[in-house]
Amino acid sequence: MTISSTDGGAVPSRTAKSSLARQLLAKPAGSIFVVFALIQIACIVAGLLFPDDFRYLSPQNLTILMKAVPVLGCLALGAGILMIAGEFDLSIGSVYTLTAIVMAVQVGDGMSAFLAAPLAILIGVAIGMLNGVITLRFGLPSFIVTLGGLLFWRGAVLLYNGAVQVRFDPGPAFSSLFSGTFFGLNAAFIWIILLVVVFHLLLHNHWFGNHVFATGGNRAAATAIGINVKRIKIAAFAIAGGMAAFAGILATSRVGSVQPGQGTGLELQAIAACVIGGLSLNGGRGSVIGIFLGVLLIHTITNVLLLVRAPGFYLEMFIATLIVGAAILNQLIERKGSA
Amino acid sequence: MSAAPLLGLHDVSKRFGALTALKNLSFHVNEGEVVGLLGDNGAGKSTTVNLISGIHQPTSGHISVDGKQTLFTCRTDSADAGIETIYQNTALVDSLSITRNIFMGRERINGMGFLKQSEMREIAMEVLKSAVHISGIDSPDKLVGELSGGQKQAVAIARAVFFKRRVLLLDEPTSALSVRETEALLNQVLKLKAENVSSVLVTHNLYHAYQVCDRFVIMSHGTKVFDVAKADTTIGQLTEYVVLT
Numbered sequence: 001m002t003i004s005s006t007d008g009g010a011v012p013s014r015t016a017k018s019s020l021a022r023q024l025l026a027k028p029a030g031s032i033f034v035v036f037a038l039i040q041i042a043c044i045v046a047g048l049l050f051p052d053d054f055r056y057l058s059p060q061n062l063t064i065l066m067k068a069v070p071v072l073g074c075l076a077l078g079a080g081i082l083m084i085a086g087e088f089d090l091s092i093g094s095v096y097t098l099t100a101i102v103m104a105v106q107v108g109d110g111m112s113a114f115l116a117a118p119l120a121i122l123i124g125v126a127i128g129m130l131n132g133v134i135t136l137r138f139g140l141p142s143f144i145v146t147l148g149g150l151l152f153w154r155g156a157v158l159l160y161n162g163a164v165q166v167r168f169d170p171g172p173a174f175s176s177l178f179s180g181t182f183f184g185l186n187a188a189f190i191w192i193i194l195l196v197v198v199f200h201l202l203l204h205n206h207w208f209g210n211h212v213f214a215t216g217g218n219r220a221a222a223t224a225i226g227i228n229v230k231r232i233k234i235a236a237f238a239i240a241g242g243m244a245a246f247a248g249i250l251a252t253s254r255v256g257s258v259q260p261g262q263g264t265g266l267e268l269q270a271i272a273a274c275v276i277g278g279l280s281l282n283g284g285r286g287s288v289i290g291i292f293l294g295v296l297l298i299h300t301i302t303n304v305l306l307l308v309r310a311p312g313f314y315l316e317m318f319i320a321t322l323i324v325g326a327a328i329l330n331q332l333i334e335r336k337g338s339a
Numbered sequence: 340m341s342a343a344p345l346l347g348l349h350d351v352s353k354r355f356g357a358l359t360a361l362k363n364l365s366f367h368v369n370e371g372e373v374v375g376l377l378g379d380n381g382a383g384k385s386t387t388v389n390l391i392s393g394i395h396q397p398t399s400g401h402i403s404v405d406g407k408q409t410l411f412t413c414r415t416d417s418a419d420a421g422i423e424t425i426y427q428n429t430a431l432v433d434s435l436s437i438t439r440n441i442f443m444g445r446e447r448i449n450g451m452g453f454l455k456q457s458e459m460r461e462i463a464m465e466v467l468k469s470a471v472h473i474s475g476i477d478s479p480d481k482l483v484g485e486l487s488g489g490q491k492q493a494v495a496i497a498r499a500v501f502f503k504r505r506v507l508l509l510d511e512p513t514s515a516l517s518v519r520e521t522e523a524l525l526n527q528v529l530k531l532k533a534e535n536v537s538s539v540l541v542t543h544n545l546y547h548a549y550q551v552c553d554r555f556v557i558m559s560h561g562t563k564v565f566d567v568a569k570a571d572t573t574i575g576q577l578t579e580y581v582v583l584t
Contacts, residue, residue, distance in 0.1 A: 205453050207446040210435075214443050217432035224430040225444040226415040284434040 128241020
């Protein structure tokens with residue numbers, strides 16, 4: 001028996017010749033990173049060669065990208081931690097809209113945005129926990145429970161404030177905190193970077209994350225070793241709901257208004273980002289970096305298709321292909337991992 | 340050796356509705372002793388394992404640890420008493436590394452709840468080097484999903500060893516193992532015995548049991564039919580009891 005003398009880092013498997021590329025591809029987020037890097041290189045080269053036709057590197061375009069990424073990023077981080085715990089939440093798009101409308105209406109009625117925003121997050125957390133309790137109490141697939149949630153809370157939006165757009169005018173301090181510019185960077189982009197760091201630490205360096213992976217990876221084993229899997233899952237549901245509300249705060253601050261139909265389809269994009277980022281549909285596998293790369297990739301492709309003025313349906317077809325392709329890749333990696 | 344046995348079952352019965360799975364079962368395990376719990380399929384071995392590991396509770400009778408009557412209401416209770424159950428499908432998470440599996444649910448953390456990763460990794464490395472001599476595991480960073488059946492059991496045993504378990508409950512540990520892995524596992528049991536760790540080897544493979552056990556408890560139809568020290572019996576006699584009762 002030989003003990004590997006290198007500390008940390010990937011350990012070369014016994015059979016593979018350990019080229020860097022292979023090691024990278026063997027990691028859950030490795031293949032997505034390679035795809036992402038190649039697309040970035042292609043875009044940057046194209047942007048440099050044809051600065052007038054393909055304005056990828058123009059400051060305006062980069063600003064648009066920076067503003068677009070955080071909303072889906074927040075939703076995907078919440079959905080991702082829940083997927084790793086072995087559950088889904090299809091209601092986050094509706095929760096995102098509902099909490100944003102509640103916040104905007106409350107601010108319109110005179111509440112401080114600094115109170116209304118935490119209230120929105122609290123509602124998101126509560127709805128997430130409700131999803132979790134129903135799922136676990138009755139032993140149902142979360143897919144079905146949160147499908148109900150998707151429709152229920154979408155209806156609740158209309159019940160609460162009708163099918164009208166709501167203006168959101170939170171005052172300058174709140175606006176600059178969530179949609180201002182710091183050090184040349186969009187505030188929302190700084191938020192998402194902070195959240196990615198926090199989620200990375202939580203999921204990969206904290207006991208909570210270890211329990212999330214254990215719960216999603218092998219529920220029976222986690223239970224046998226004494227982990228309270230129900231509590232972990234409910235916490236993950238709560239995080240998904242809370243992050244949906246936070247996404248709503250970022251989006252509403254940027255646009256200055258809420259549309260009652262704005263969250264439709266976002267839950268699927270968030271799950272798509274997670275799958276593209278290497279998360280297993282069965283739970284227990286994935287990384288925060290992967291989720292974020294998945295979000296960046298979806299937005300990069302959206303951006304490219306917009307820049308070349310492709311019709312919208314190409315975007316949906318492309319993302320659909322990407323999701324299925326990523327899922328196939330994940331499955332292959334998993335089979336290899338559990339052989 | 341102290342007078343009170345480490346682990347004792349006293350007149351334990353277990354009924355599931357109309358089905359009587361165990362009937363007045365009594366046996367004990369002394370410190371540093373390897374006991375073979377033998378019997379054909381349906382003899383009640385698995386029920387016994389579940390009672391000792393706290394998954395089921397006896398309908399009547401009781402379990403004692405160090406002579407004191409105890410009630411295991413869940414898996415954690417038996418773990419607190421120093422009993423580690425190692426199942427056929429060991430309780431490991433394939434998508435996590437060996438280190439993370441060893442410390443699963445018992446992570447080393449700092450005041451903020453963050454994992455002390457390098458400390459855990461070093462301990463895991465040490466445990467793999469010193470406690471478990473199953474070849475092929477060269478790094479604690481390896482994912483458990485990449486290991487063979489025997490290596491997985493080695494990790495489960497390493498976990499039990501590190502957390503200073505007093506009794507290992509091995510439920511059909513050899514059924515999924517290769518010949519070489521079986522040999523290594525049985526040697527592991529003997530090595531632990533030398534360190535005063537007791538084992539209960541639940542199996543229907545008499546040859547494996549005969550190789551390592553000090554005493555045999557043979558079950559049939561939910562009760563004990565034979566309890567004998569190795570010195571006082573032969574493999575032929577054991578076979579007769581398992582087959583004929």
